[in-house]
Amino acid sequence: MSVTKLELRTALGPVYRDVLPNPPRACTPEEIPVIDLTPMFSDELYERQKVASSIRSAAVNKGFFYVKNHGIPTDTIAQCKQQVLNFMRQPQEKKDSVSSQKYSKYFNGYLGKRTSQISPSETADVRESFSFRYSPDIDPDHPMDLSEIPEEVRPWIRAEEFVWEGTKHLPGFKEDLLAYWGGCLTLARRLVRMFALSLDLEENYWDDKVTFPGADGVCNYYPTRNEEEVDQKFVHLGSHTDLQLFTLLWQDSVGGLQVLTREGQWLKFKAPPIEDTIVVNIGDFMMRLCNDIYKSTVHRVTNDSAIERVSLPFFFGLNFNCVEGVVPSCTSENNPARYEPISCGDWCQMRFKLERNDFEKQEAKKSMAPSAMVVEA
Ligand SMILES: O=C(O)CCC(=O)C(=O)O
Numbered sequence: 503m504s505v506t507k508l509e510l511r512t513a514l515g516p517v518y519r520d521v522l523p524n525p526p527r528a529c530t531p532e533e534i535p536v537i538d539l540t541p542m543f544s545d546e547l548y549e550r551q552k553v554a555s556s557i558r559s560a561a562v563n564k565g566f567f568y569v570k571n572h573g574i575p576t577d578t579i580a581q582c583k584q585q586v587l588n589f590m591r592q593p594q595e596k597k598d599s600v601s602s603q604k605y606s607k608y609f610n611g612y613l614g615k616r617t618s619q620i621s622p623s624e625t626a627d628v629r630e631s632f633s634f635r636y637s638p639d640i641d642p643d644h645p646m647d648l649s650e651i652p653e654e655v656r657p658w659i660r661a662e663e664f665v666w667e668g669t670k671h672l673p674g675f676k677e678d679l680l681a682y683w684g685g686c687l688t689l690a691r692r693l694v695r696m697f698a699l700s701l702d703l704e705e706n707y708w709d710d711k712v713t714f715p716g717a718d719g720v721c722n723y724y725p726t727r728n729e730e731e732v733d734q735k736f737v738h739l740g741s742h743t744d745l746q747l748f749t750l751l752w753q754d755s756v757g758g759l760q761v762l763t764r765e766g767q768w769l770k771f772k773a774p775p776i777e778d779t780i781v782v783n784i785g786d787f788m789m790r791l792c793n794d795i796y797k798s799t800v801h802r803v804t805n806d807s808a809i810e811r812v813s814l815p816f817f818f819g820l821n822f823n824c825v826e827g828v829v830p831s832c833t834s835e836n837n838p839a840r841y842e843p844i845s846c847g848d849w850c851q852m853r854f855k856l857e858r859n860d861f862e863k864q865e866a867k868k869s870m871a872p873s874a875m876v877v878e879a
């Protein structure tokens with residue numbers, strides 16, 4: 503049986519990955535490593551180096567790993583999850599009052615069921631989501647007013663107030679989401695230092711570039727599918743790679759996440775996932791910076807269970823004004839840079855825009871065709 507090509511969307515056009523014809527299978531415990539982050543908090547460099555080398559090995563071989571002892575309290579996560587349920591269980595018009603498509607320039611806010619499609623070759627996504635972005639006034643490590651931050655970064659701050667305005671009626675919603683998001687941001691700033699070490703860079707190599715970073719908070723909600731959606735094999739979230747340096751992903755105990763291995767085999771994550779862990783996966787921007795030493799990992803979600811699922815990804819990247827190319831430790835005379843520098847902000851905005859435009863075009867075609875079938879323009 504032959505390998506098929508899976509098309510993925512990026513800011514600069516489609517890329518393809520090989521997929522084996524085998525059906526998805528459950529992963530074995532060795533296939534997704536668990537990294538204990540305790541030594542990351544040590545004052546001793548050799549301790550931190552241990553974490554860095556575990557990251558390198560996991561990122562080269564797998565692209566996905568769990569972290570434990572990450573420092574984000576269980577209660578903070580539980581409260582955030584409860585708030586996501588409070589929001590998602592509201593009547594549709596309440597959720598639509600913070601609609602991303604209607605009110606956002608920067609892809610913040612609420613996306614409804616089947617109103618987006620992340621994978622060009624699969625179905626619309628059954629997932630619902632609520633998204634918000636970094637703003638200096640909510641930075642847990644150095645809160646600042648927008649007017650105080652360097653001029654060159656200011657135009658790149660993508661936060662939009664309507665997401666909080668339209669959810670004010672939910673007690674503690676913003677506070678509880680930000681408590682989790684803030685925990686992720688602080689963790690990600692430490693973790694990026696481990697990634698720097700893992701690539702033979704100075705530990706502080708990216709410190710100045712994550713002061714006002716890409717830090718997108720997303721709350722994903724996966725309702726159960728109706729009969730039609732099951733029959734037509736609707737995905738909850740189609741195959742994709744994440745965009746930035748890396749993603750921290752907390753998921754509840756329902757399961758449904760699948761990842762594509764380097765060899766092209768779809769692996770099902772264990773359900774329930776390992777308790778008190780967060781999944782880390784490599785994004786496209788990291789892959790560019792390290793010249794493919796670490797590859798972004800293709801993943802997708804289908805919730806086959808009879809209950810709703812929640813996940814809380816946090817997408818972490820450099821300050822959006824940073825124009826970055828391949829880092830010096832990942833090139834040599836025989837291994838020149840494979841990627842041109844691009845700003846992190848453009849990289850994300852262009853890809854989100856492409857996804858929305860493609861979806862709108864497709865919907866427009868459908869509504870023009872009397873049979874409701876997609877016809878070529
Ligand atoms: O829900 C999950 O497990 C994954 C979510 C995800 O991949 C994303 O939001 O990019």
Ligand SMILES: [Fe+2]
Pocket residue numbers: 742743744801
């Ligand atoms: Fe993802």
